[in-house]
Amino acid sequence: MPRHHHHVYVIELSRRVLAEPRFLRANPHYLGDKPCVYVGMTGQSPDIRFDKHKAGLKANRFVKEYGLRLMPELYECFNPMPYEAAREMEVELAIGLREDGYAVWQA
Structure with missing residues (x-):
């Protein structure tokens, strides 16, 4: 078993990040009471991936410029998982967080 x-x-x-028109357009119903977040998936550890974003390696611009910290309380319970499950969970998690009031960027 892999x-x-x-x-x-x-x-x-x-x-x-709320000053960014693209981010605002992606979150038209954001009320401002929950954090702004980026949701991603990776084959690396989230810690390593965060460091690479901040260093500009295959980085999302919003994370490179505005990333503050990982929020493991929102994702640790799901990891690790197979590739296809992670691809699906990335989208589902982003949708769920947006529904819970977060401003979300998910590329």
Whole structure:
């Protein structure tokens, strides 16, 4: 049986990201009471992936510029998982967080 090594992860973004028109357009119903976050998936550990975003390696611009910290309380219970499950969970987690009032970027 193959070892599952894919992870979903959530990164808190600075509220300064709300000055970005693309981010605002993706979150038209955001009320401002929950954090702004980025949701991603990776074959690496979330810690390593966060460091790579911040270093500009295959980075999402919003994470590179506004990423503050990982939010393991929102994703640890799902990891690790197979690749296809991680791809699906990334989308489901982003949708769920947006429904819970978070401003979400998921690419």
